[in-house]
Amino acid sequence: MELNSIKDAFDRVTKKQKLSTSKSQETIQQITQEINHAISQIQSTTPSTKSILNELQSKLKQISPLTQLESTQKDLNIAFSKYTKLLEKQFNPDISKSYRHVDFDLHTVNQIIAAHLYREGLFEIGDCFITESNEKTLTDRKTHFLEMYKILDAMKTRDLVPALCWATNNHETLLKNGSDIELKLHRLQFMEILQSGRRDAALKYARSHFAPFAERHLPEIQKLMACLLWAGKLESSPYSEFLSPSHWAKLGDELALQYCNLIGESHHCPLSATVAAGVQGLPTLLKLMNVMTGKKQEWQTMKQLPVPVDLDQEFQFHSIFVCPVSRDQAGEDNPPMLMSCGHVLCRQSITKLSKNNSTRPFKCPYCPTEVEVGQCRQLYF
The missing domain is CATH 3.30.40.10 (Zinc/RING finger domain, C3HC4 (zinc finger))
Structure with a gap:
């Protein structure tokens, strides 16, 4: 693939685009100046309005904005047309020859798509897809992900009650998985109470909820207790890191990860990972098919590929x-x-x-x- 020629063509397009933009701005600026000058002359009422407008018309003809804009736009269109033709020549848009004719189970495919829509939070679209494809409703998955997104949406408004209820209900399982997300949720809630100026309420909350974690997380709990001494001026305290908004975003991602682990689902969408891996491996498959032209039957019956398909580390799961x-x-x-x-x-x-x-x-x-x-x-x- 002639990447250098593609890059040169791209550079020519960007250069013409910058030139066209610059020329357009210059022309518009000239027109604006002449119009503003004419307006100021009319407002002064020294010469006649008709003569001012005639003079403006004459100057605009001299500037000839349409001619100037058309010339630069024409050069840009020519460069862009050549670039697109070069791309079409170098990159084969027909990917159909890179896959084999396989009889997919339509029911399974529909279930995968519906599950993908639900896990992405597109519940109305998922329901519509299930209805139109005459598939059975994926009640369990919809219910699970509906609960997860309700918790995450509440966290976006700094409402931790749903998240804390979920963590409390799954306390033992989270501990077995080595997760300290419950403590992190209590920490955020503690800081929210303390920031609102209710030091006594924050101390009471700490006594009620930090005790089960004292054995394994004593140093962190000690820092949180020290925050009580800085109530009202936490921003300038040695513990201002606890106020960072990034804690909320990170905890939201961690909650989604732990939630998916508990229901036996992958944190990363399987369908998205499959498509991304396919896109990455597509050039190798297309190149293989170009080499195997005339051996279509062999390609259809091949049990494994004769060449490796190198994928990034993110797609290697074992x-x-x-x-x-x-x-x-x-x-x-x-x-x-x-x-x-x-x-x-x-x-x-x-x-x-x-x-x-x-x-x-x-x-x-x-x-x-x-x-x-x-x-x-x-x-x-």
């Missing part, structure tokens, strides 16, 4: 190993093996390279080292 020689994914029957040179291959690849002879040395495919099968050690991920 540890895997793919043999760099055979391109097979390691498993119980074909585990990864560490060779004496430090490189790793799957067992079947090592067997083929050694010709199934455990005492016969073979050369590592990636370095000059001679390796024996007996020296290879299985790796456990």
